[in-house]
Amino acid sequence: MSDIVAGLLQASLLFSILAAVYVPFGDFMARVYTGTRHLRVERALYRVCGIDPDADQHWSGYLRAVLAFSLLSVLALYLLQRTQQWLPLAIGMAPVDPDQAWNTAVSFAANTNWQSYSGEAAMSHLTQMAGLAVQNFLSAAVGMAVAVALVRGLIRRRTELLGNFWVDLVRGVFRILLPIAAVGALLLVAGGVVQNLAGPAEYATVGGGTQVLPGGPVASQEVIKELGTNGGGFFNANSAHPFEGPTAVVSLFQILLILVIPVCLTRTYGTMLARSGAGTRRHGLAVLAAMGTIFTLSLVGTTAAEMAGGGSATQAAGAAMEGKEVRFGEMLSALFATATTGTSTGAVNSFHDSFTPFGGGLVLLNMLLGEVTPGGVGSGLYGMLVLAMLAVFLGGLMIGRTPEYLGKRIGPREIKLIALFVLTTPALVLIGTGIAMALPGTPGAMTNADVRPHGFSEVLYAFASGANNNGSAFAGLGADTAFFNTGIGLAMLFGRYLPMVFVLALAGSLAQQQPAPATGGTFPTHKPLFVAMVVATTLIITGLTFFPALALGPLAEGLS
Amino acid sequence: MPARIPARLRPYSAAARVLLLMTAVLGLAYPLAVTGAAQVLFPARADGSLIERDGAAAGSSLIGQDFDGEEWFHPRPSAAGDDGYDGAASSASNLGPNSEELLAQVRERRSAVAAQNGVAESAVPPDAVTASGSGLDPHISPAYAAVQTARVADARGLPPGRVRDLVAAHTDGRALGFIGEPAVNVVTLNRDLAGLG
Numbered sequence: 001m002s003d004i005v006a007g008l009l010q011a012s013l014l015f016s017i018l019a020a021v022y023v024p025f026g027d028f029m030a031r032v033y034t035g036t037r038h039l040r041v042e043r044a045l046y047r048v049c050g051i052d053p054d055a056d057q058h059w060s061g062y063l064r065a066v067l068a069f070s071l072l073s074v075l076a077l078y079l080l081q082r083t084q085q086w087l088p089l090a091i092g093m094a095p096v097d098p099d100q101a102w103n104t105a106v107s108f109a110a111n112t113n114w115q116s117y118s119g120e121a122a123m124s125h126l127t128q129m130a131g132l133a134v135q136n137f138l139s140a141a142v143g144m145a146v147a148v149a150l151v152r153g154l155i156r157r158r159t160e161l162l163g164n165f166w167v168d169l170v171r172g173v174f175r176i177l178l179p180i181a182a183v184g185a186l187l188l189v190a191g192g193v194v195q196n197l198a199g200p201a202e203y204a205t206v207g208g209g210t211q212v213l214p215g216g217p218v219a220s221q222e223v224i225k226e227l228g229t230n231g232g233g234f235f236n237a238n239s240a241h242p243f244e245g246p247t248a249v250v251s252l253f254q255i256l257l258i259l260v261i262p263v264c265l266t267r268t269y270g271t272m273l274a275r276s277g278a279g280t281r282r283h284g285l286a287v288l289a290a291m292g293t294i295f296t297l298s299l300v301g302t303t304a305a306e307m308a309g310g311g312s313a314t315q316a317a318g319a320a321m322e323g324k325e326v327r328f329g330e331m332l333s334a335l336f337a338t339a340t341t342g343t344s345t346g347a348v349n350s351f352h353d354s355f356t357p358f359g360g361g362l363v364l365l366n367m368l369l370g371e372v373t374p375g376g377v378g379s380g381l382y383g384m385l386v387l388a389m390l391a392v393f394l395g396g397l398m399i400g401r402t403p404e405y406l407g408k409r410i411g412p413r414e415i416k417l418i419a420l421f422v423l424t425t426p427a428l429v430l431i432g433t434g435i436a437m438a439l440p441g442t443p444g445a446m447t448n449a450d451v452r453p454h455g456f457s458e459v460l461y462a463f464a465s466g467a468n469n470n471g472s473a474f475a476g477l478g479a480d481t482a483f484f485n486t487g488i489g490l491a492m493l494f495g496r497y498l499p500m501v502f503v504l505a506l507a508g509s510l511a512q513q514q515p516a517p518a519t520g521g522t523f524p525t526h527k528p529l530f531v532a533m534v535v536a537t538t539l540i541i542t543g544l545t546f547f548p549a550l551a552l553g554p555l556a557e558g559l560s
Numbered sequence: 561m562p563a564r565i566p567a568r569l570r571p572y573s574a575a576a577r578v579l580l581l582m583t584a585v586l587g588l589a590y591p592l593a594v595t596g597a598a599q600v601l602f603p604a605r606a607d608g609s610l611i612e613r614d615g616a617a618a619g620s621s622l623i624g625q626d627f628d629g630e631e632w633f634h635p636r637p638s639a640a641g642d643d644g645y646d647g648a649a650s651s652a653s654n655l656g657p658n659s660e661e662l663l664a665q666v667r668e669r670r671s672a673v674a675a676q677n678g679v680a681e682s683a684v685p686p687d688a689v690t691a692s693g694s695g696l697d698p699h700i701s702p703a704y705a706a707v708q709t710a711r712v713a714d715a716r717g718l719p720p721g722r723v724r725d726l727v728a729a730h731t732d733g734r735a736l737g738f739i740g741e742p743a744v745n746v747v748t749l750n751r752d753l754a755g756l757g
Contacts, residue, residue, distance in 0.1 A: 009738040049577040050570075061571075068571035072579055120648055130587030137586045138579075166574060173582065178590065185594045186601065192622055195598040195606040200648055203610075203619045206751045207627040211619050212648040213608060220594040237640075237650035240693030242622035243608065248740020311657025316666045319686035323652040326636070326687050326699035327732075329741030333693075350693045351652035360657075447654050454656040476654030557658060 007303065007331035010252065014335070017256055018263050025260065026267020026284075032175045033148045033168060034272060042170055049166070056161035059508025062149055065165035066142060066500060070109050073135055077105035080131040081123075089125035091199035096122060103485040103492075108132050110496035111139035111376060113225070113232030113346055113471035114488060116480040120214045120235050125197060132232060133221040137181070140228030141172035143378030144265070146500050150382045151269055153507025154406050155278040157515060160508045176261070177227060184223040184257060191253070192246030193219040218243055226257035229376040231346030231471040239336070239349040240325055248327050251349050255339045262343055262374035263288065265381045278515070279406045282526035287384050290534040291374040295342050298362055298373065303334040305359035310558060314356055323351030334359065341366035344376030346471025353447070353458065353474040360457065360474070361554025367464045368546045369538055370425060376469065382503050384534070386421050388525065391537040393418070395523055405525055407515025414509055421502040426545045428467035428491045433460050433549065439483065447476025453560070457553035462488060467495035613751050621748050623647055624698040630715035633700070633708050633727075633753070634676075635746045636687050637669060640695025653691045666690070677711045699743035702731055718756065726752060 038046070038053055046053045057065065080087075081096040081104060096104065100116055107114045108131070117123065123132070145168035152162050189195050198215030205211050218234045222244050225231060231238075239245035239254055270284020307330055309320045324333045333350035340347050341363040352360055366373060372384040389403075393410045396403030403410040410418070436442050436459050446455035458474040465472055466488040473479070479488065524530060565573050598606040608620045619625055624635050626645040638644030639653040655662035669689040674681040685703040705727045713720040730749040733742050 006734060006738040010740075013739070045578075045581060048581065049574050050565075051574050051578075065571045065575070069575040069578065072572065072575045076579060076583075118649070118651075120650065129591045130583055133591065134583050134587040138582060166578065169578070173586070178586070182590065182594065186597060189594075189598040189602045189606050192605050192609055194608045195595050196608075197595060198607070203617055205619050205625040206611075206613055206747060206754065207625060207629070207632055209626060211623070211625055211645065213620055213623060214648060215608065217591040217595055219598065219606075220591040235650050237652065237694035237696070240652070241650050242620075242624075242694060242696055242698060246609075246622050247735070249735045252739055313655070313659050313662035313666055314657045316663055316670075317686045317690050319690075320657070321686040322655065322657075322662060322690040323693045324690075325692050325694060325697050326701055326743045327697075327740050332740055348693070351654055353654040353656060354652065354662075356657050448656040448659050450660050451656055451658045454658060474654070475652065476656070557656075 003331070010331060011299070011335060014252060014256060018259060021260060022264055022267050026264040027271050029176060029264065029268040030271040030275070032171050033268070034275070039174070042174065045170060046166070051166045053164060053167045055164060057164055058160050059149070059162050059504045059511070062162050062165045063501060063504045066146065066504070067497065069169070070142065070497065073109040073138060074105045077108055077131050077135060078102060080127055081105065084124040084127045087124065087126050089197065091124055093122065093124040099482050099485040100480060103489040106489045106493050107471065108135035108230070108232060109139055110469055110492045111143055111228070111230060111344055111379070112466060112469040112492045112496070113230045114466055114473070114492060115232055115471070116485055118236035119233055125216055128221060128234060129217050133224060136221065136224040136228045136230040136232070137173055137177050138169070140177060140224070140230065140377045141169050143376055144172045144176075144261070145169050145378065146503055147265065147378035147381040150385060150503050150507045151272050153510040154408060155272060155276045156511040157513065159511050162504070162507055162511060177224065180227055181220070181224045184227065185219045187253065188219040188222055188250060191250035193222055193250065194243045195219040214243070223257065225347055226254045226345065227261065229258060229262065229343040229345040231340065233347065239347050240351065245349050248332055251328055251332055251336060254347070254349070255336055258339045258343055258345050258347070259374065261377045262380040265378070266291070266374070269381060273406070280526060283406070286526045286531050287381070287388060288374070289531045290388070290538070291372060291380070291384060293531065293535050294369065294538065295338065295373040298342065298366055299335065299338040302338050302359045302362045303331055305356045305362065306330045306334045308356070310356040310358060320354075320356050320359070323354030325350065337363045338366065340472055341470060342371065342373035342375070344371045344379055344469045346465060348472050351475060352461070352472060353476045357554050357558030361550065361558060364457065364461050364464060364554060365542070365550070367468045367470045368429070369542045371468050371470060372538065379469065386418055386503065386506070387538050388534050389414070390418050390422060390541070391530070391533040392523065392525065394537060395533055401521065401523070404516055404522065407518065408510045408513050409516065414506060417502045417506040417509065421499050421506070422541060424498045424502070425467045425495050428495050429460070429463045430549065432463035432467065432487055432491050436463070436483070436487065441481070441483070445478040445481060445484070447478070451557065453553050453557035457557065460549055460553050463491055466491035469496050611748060611751060613754070618751065619747065621745065622698055623747070624696045625747050627746065627750055630711060632750050633705060633712055633746050636697050636700060637665070637689070637691045638695040638697070639691040645696060647696065651695045652693045673707070677707050679707055683707060698745050698747050700746055702742050702744055705731070705744040712753070716753070716756070722756070723753070726756070
């Protein structure tokens with residue numbers, strides 16, 4: 001079988017499984033977020049925590065709950081890292097330095113999982129389990145809750161109540177994430193991922209040397225790292241590490257875990273619209289089609305670039321195998337890279353810094369698009385819905401009609417919030433990169449300072465990854481400095497929570513409206529023309545914003 | 561109870577309690593339950609797929625090891641730790657596609673591999689001159705194994721056909737015929753090679 005055919009079959013298998021679970025899993029999630037009954041264990045939890053699960057929150061109350069929960073999450077994670085040496089399962093780890101602990105705490109609470117530390121050298125088993133992995137669940141559930149709140153804003157009329165954050169959070173964790181994680185973790189162990197509580201142990205090797213091998217509760221963290229589009233590896237080498245990604249089948253399963261919730265949430269969206277009468281299932285499909293179009297283009301481009309093998313060192317080697325594992329090869333590595341940067345995951349099974357100029361440029365572009373192809377759990381759906389509303393607005397300008405999405409007017413207040421949402425991450429990326437490049441110490445942090453465009457790409461990638469809550473890296477950048485820990489920490493913090501503020505305010509504003517009845521002149525937002533407009537809007541807005549920066553980095557390197 | 565807490569602070573009180581309960585369930589109960597189940601269902605894999613040589617544990621079949629000398633199949637170059645294949649310091653080189661440093665490394669490795677094995681430089685496959693993502697890649701490509709077969713057979717005084725058969729036995733094809741890439745496990749190959757005497 002030729003390599004290309006094998007690669008196509010590999011991707012087809014992935015898409016077939018996603019297609020098979022799309023309807024049942026999407027509808028299941030819709031039931032989770034719309035059901036009125038609470039499980040007994042959930043009821044007990046609400047009682048202990050002083051929560052009235054049947055009281056809907058105003059958008060600002062919903063937002064306050066999101067922010068309070070996230071703030072305490074950051075604090076708890078910071079304290080855990082600073083005191084890990086005194087706690088159980090310390091396996092000899094020292095406390096994490098303050099600037100790195102701050103960076104890591106924000107990183108995991110904000111669903112980014114940027115890692116300026118090396119897991120096997122810095123974190124105790126307890127910090128990994130009870131700190132980092134817990135936030136992998138919770139930050140994912142927070143993202144899904146905010147997306148559902150926006151959907152309710154589109155559905156509801158003449159109210160400002162968006163649901164109850166605590167209920168959405170608890171259901172997301174207990175009904176969706178935890179059951180899949182428990183089964184998935186055991187499947188990973190069956191595939192070879194380790195799961196124990198042992199510390200590092202030394203072995204005599206076959207060839208007569210010695211080697212220290214790490215242990216740890218890896219599978220239980222690995223599964224939610226992907227399912228919750230988090231991405232923070234237990235080990236430094238992330239899913240390229242054979243104890244995290246032992247075989248190609250396991251790696252393909254991990255890609256499925258990364259994509260399954262963001263993809264199926266578009267069905268959840270369509271089903272919630274259809275059940276309430278606010279729209280149809282085809283509205284959800286249209287959103288998926290826009291995501292899938294860009295994903296497919298990006299996957300084809302990245303795979304082609306890696307197989308073509310651009311770059312002088314790559315050509316001397318004969319193929320783009322630097323930073324890639326033999327068992328995965330170029331195609332599975334390109335597929336993983338597209339999935340991890342098209343979502344907010346940032347896990348890697350190969351190292352993007354050594355990708356060809358255009359291959360690395362495309363995975364960078366996936367993040368700069370705002371991670372909407374299909375995006376992080378929840379954040380992908382709300383990001384794409386904001387872009388859909390922006391497309392409606394731009395379309396309305398062209399034909400001089402009042403822009404409406406699902407009958408809700410995109411008026412001055414709404415478009416201001418949409419504009420703020422769309423501008424937040426580009427501002428963080430470009431300002432952060434600009435400041436970093438102006439500092440004299442930055443070239444010293446680059447692994448590839450000898451190739452100027454590539455060194456610049458390392459810094460641009462770091463801020464793109466932070467502000468968009470991805471967490472993958474052009475890992476040659478030595479980011480464990482006070483400047484990068486603090487600066488990327490701020491980018492992650494604002495890049496996560498400012499958009500959430502704007503989305504929830506937008507949801508509140510939409511929920512207040514009485515939708516206008518559809519007429520013959522209403523622009524249909526569930527047809528191919530609309531999909532094309534959303535794709536064009538996404539590409540043009542990002543292209544205009546980032547073209548100069550991309551021209552200085554990957555384009556300059558690839559074309560020279 | 562909530563009535564006694566000022567309205568402004570109420571979300572924090574709920575948040576603190578939710579966070580504490582979630583940490584107990586997701587941070588302790590869940591990983592410990594998975595560990596218990598994994599240790600019962602798949603104990604060998606959960607503990608790192610350890611291999612034995614002469615009755616003693618000799619590392620993991622999943623984690624690459626360094627092999628030096630004529631009588632061994634050599635693994636890929638590694639960026640894990642200062643000397644490579646450091647199991648406590650997984651890492652890629654992160655050198656870019658146009659890096660001068662990487663270019664120099666590739667050229668040096670190519671001529672070294674060609675000289676060691678007595679083959680033309682053009683016969684040296686890409687995985688032999690590039691470092692893996694983890695620095696712990698246990699595999700080499702079938703092409704790189706083929707390049708080394710004659711040298712290893714010669715050094716061990718074994719018929720080349722016998723070594724070739726052993727390589728074939730340690731070669732994993734693509735799963736289902738299309739997932740991943742064909743790969744030869746250097747660690748288990750060398751272990752069984754040593755067993756041949």
